[in-house]
Amino acid sequence: MKNENRQVAIVGVGLIGRAWAAIFARAGWNVRLTDPHAPTLAAAPGLIRDELRALARHGLADDPDGAAARLTVAASLKEAVEGAEFVQENGPELVEQKKTIFAELDRLAPPGAVLASSTSAITASRFTEALPGRARCLVGHPVNPPHLVPLVELCGAPWTSPETIERTRQIYREIGQVPVTVKREINGFVLNRLQGALLAEAFRLVGEGYISAEDLDHTVKDGLGLRWSFLGPFETIELNAPGGIPDYCARYTGFYKELAATAAGPEVYQSPNVDRVIAAWPHQPSPERIATLTQRRNERLAALAAHKKTKNNPS
Numbered sequence: 035m036k037n038e039n040r041q042v043a044i045v046g047v048g049l050i051g052r053a054w055a056a057i058f059a060r061a062g063w064n065v066r067l068t069d070p071h072a073p074t075l076a077a078a079p080g081l082i083r084d085e086l087r088a089l090a091r092h093g094l095a096d097d098p099d100g101a102a103a104r105l106t107v108a109a110s111l112k113e114a115v116e117g118a119e120f121v122q123e124n125g126p127e128l129v130e131q132k133k134t135i136f137a138e139l140d141r142l143a144p145p146g147a148v149l150a151s152s153t154s155a156i157t158a159s160r161f162t163e164a165l166p167g168r169a170r171c172l173v174g175h176p177v178n179p180p181h182l183v184p185l186v187e188l189c190g191a192p193w194t195s196p197e198t199i200e201r202t203r204q205i206y207r208e209i210g211q212v213p214v215t216v217k218r219e220i221n222g223f224v225l226n227r228l229q230g231a232l233l234a235e236a237f238r239l240v241g242e243g244y245i246s247a248e249d250l251d252h253t254v255k256d257g258l259g260l261r262w263s264f265l266g267p268f269e270t271i272e273l274n275a276p277g278g279i280p281d282y283c284a285r286y287t288g289f290y291k292e293l294a295a296t297a298a299g300p301e302v303y304q305s306p307n308v309d310r311v312i313a314a315w316p317h318q319p320s321p322e323r324i325a326t327l328t329q330r331r332n333e334r335l336a337a338l339a340a341h342k343k344t345k346n347n348p349s
């Protein structure tokens with residue numbers, strides 16, 4: 035199917051919605067934008083065009099202005115979903131709002147359209163159960179910023195049809211994302227469960243004074259993270275013992291069992307530990323600092339994405 039006839043509705047054009055719009059427009063889709071907050075909606079096309087131009091500077095978009103020309107601001111939700119093959123919802127992270135938005139989407143979108151939510155932590159069964167079209171609803175959870183970090187976690191409710199999951203996987207793949215399927219609903223899906231395990235241990239180690247916060251960060255960005263940008267944990271351990279994963283398990287799981295038995299608990303996020311972690315960070319938060327570091331993060335991520343696109347780096 036030629037992408038110029040394909041249409042997506044981006045519902046909610048905050049941080050995540052704008053990134054999805056850039057991704058679909060770059061892939062040649064016609065993108066209709068909607069958001070009840072008029073100033074946000076009015077500003078969106080310009081901001082998305084700027085992101086597309088930034089992607090082009092890193093070789094990650096061929097024709098940013100052509101892509102930006104495929105963006106349309108819709109006058110209503112109804113107009114946004116008219117003729118849409120796919121809907122990506124990016125409204126507030128509140129279950130009641132997701133219920134209201136999805137009821138509207140199911141009523142207004144063409145019967146064949148997939149309805150995907152970007153929700154970080156609300157499973158689809160909590161906001162789609164009562165809908166006549168619930169089989170076409172699912173979560174497509176991106177990672178911030180989605181136009182630079184391609185992973186998307188797909189997770190259906192028990193009533194989501196396998197065809198919906200398969201079509202969504204295919205569409206995300208076609209637009210340059212990397213979809214993974216979470217086979218049944220679980221709190222935090224997979225990415226945030228992995229992130230949560232690491233963060234809890236980081237809070238414990240810094241809070242209990244085993245290491246400084248800066249050195250903890252070095253341990254990830256100059257240690258584990260270098261491998262993780264192209265190997266997953268299973269690919270990593272396969273190479274850490276001459277006999278691969280069975281050998282690794284025979285050698286090292288005794289040690290990891292001990293660690294698992296004393297894993298960091300919820301108290302690491304409570305006083306007094308959390309206060310010690312906050313005090314251990316040597317910088318004060320300010321809007322200028324966050325903006326500068328976000329810009330730097332995006333530049334570095336774009337360079338890494340460009341590197342990962344090269345032929346010699348098939349992962």
Ligand SMILES: NC(=O)c1ccc[n+]([C@@H]2O[C@H](COP(=O)([O-])OP(=O)(O)OC[C@H]3O[C@@H](n4cnc5c(N)ncnc54)[C@H](O)[C@@H]3O)[C@@H](O)[C@H]2O)c1
Nearest residue numbers: 045046047048049050071124125126127152153154176178
């Ligand atoms: N920010 C992240 O790191 C991140 C990462 C992955 C997923 N998400 C998820 O993406 C979604 C959006 O997050 P965000 O960070 O873009 O938030 P955001 O606050 O930047 O954007 C939310 C947008 O939704 C709009 N909105 C409010 N009511 C609406 C309605 N009824 N219909 C449509 N739009 C409505 C708001 O005007 C706003 O523009 C959330 O579900 C969030 O959990 C966020």
